Amino acid sequence: QDALQWLKSKPDEWLLFLDNADDPKIDLNKYFPQCNHGNIIITSRNPGLCVYASSHSAVSDMEESDAFNLLLRSAAQDTTDPNKTIAADSVKVLCYLPLAIIQAGAFISKSGRLDGYLALYATNKSRLLSQKPAQSHDNYAWTVYTTWQISFDQLSQQAKSFLRLCSCLHYQGISEDMFKNAAGYKFGPSSPSKNELQMPLYVLSQFSDPCGNWDPLCFMDVTSEIRAYSLVTFHSGKKLFSIHPLVHDWTRSTVSDGGHHHCMVA
Incomplete structure (x- = not known):
């Protein structure tokens, strides 16, 4: 409440960022300063929060080029043409889902084998999407399957x-x-x-x-x-x-x- 009151009292432009506001049981309105100035950005998987926005944007799956570049970067692999081809096939199987791509990249980085991932994925999909990598490019705590569970x-x-x-x-x-x-x-x-x-x-x-x-x-x-x-x-x-x-x-x-x-x- 003190923070909300402070923002309300500031006539200058400010930005309040509510990240991963995914729980639909939480009434976000209680966390908004009740004033006509300032700016609020909300990131959420919940489409119902669009009611608060004067404008909103749905973030879909990644474009192919962005996806295979993310995989190569996460996997610490060189961006050679052969690697791009393998990475393009891999991200297609992962349906261009960013979290799945980052998770796959962490596994490939550990194993050092970009060319062997698809064969492993075909027979071990559940295990690979459930494993939390020891090293990660972000601080997101959950795996793909854990997030959905x-x-x-x-x-x-x-x-x-x-x-x-x-x-x-x-x-x-x-x-x-x-x-x-x-x-x-x-x-x-x-x-x-x-x-x-x-x-x-x-x-x-x-x-x-x-x-x-x-x-x-x-x-x-x-x-x-x-x-x-x-x-x-x-x-x-x-x-x-x-x-x-x-x-x-x-x-x-x-x-x-x-x-x-x-x-x-x-």
């Missing part, structure tokens, strides 16, 4: 179940209508039995009101909760959701439970 653990059980269900679909082109139509599906003699689809049917039933009708507000609440942790992205123009390919793969391989097979049948 911490976010996943904050979700309600309904949101967790829905994300698991989404992991059985393609990571792009996910629409509300897909789930609405599935929730209203009428089982016939040749249909799979309800026992086979017990898990997805239970998840879908949670989006119905007491009369059995589809509840769009409930669906919006659950998807907004997941979006707040950047585990899914909503494309407003197309009204479609997508999941980053690495998040999608992590969800399928790490947090999907015993209902995964039945989910795939659905």
Whole structure:
């Protein structure tokens, strides 16, 4: 409070920087000086914080050239043409995700083998994305998988179940209508039995009101909760959701439970 009061009392231009403001349960408004001067920059994975901004910018995955340069720099490798080719293939597999690239670079720097990383990644993806390098180019404390696990653990059980269900679909082109139509599906003699689809049917039933009708507000609440942790992205123009390919793969391989097979049948 003293700091906020001090900023409020200063008529000069000042900059307040709120970095990694990712927790949607925290009301950031309490940390803003209540005045008409000064500047505030917020970095966050939570798209809901756009309500505070007069302007905002979504940071997407890296461009290929920036990505392979980051990998080579993190891996302490020379920027030769052969290395650029290998690095370009590597960052493509990593889906141009900066944290994954930095983590891969730290591993390559330790092993000294840029050309061997892709083969190792193909068979040891979970281990490589879960390992915290001893030496790092930044002070970020979490690995790729740890970051997602911490976010996943904050979700309600309904949101967790829905994300698991989404992991059985393609990571792009996910629409509300897909789930609405599935929730209203009428089982016939040749249909799979309800026992086979017990898990997805239970998840879908949670989006119905007491009369059995589809509840769009409930669906919006659950998807907004997941979006707040950047585990899914909503494309407003197309009204479609997508999941980053690495998040999608992590969800399928790490947090999907015993209902995964039945989910795939659905």
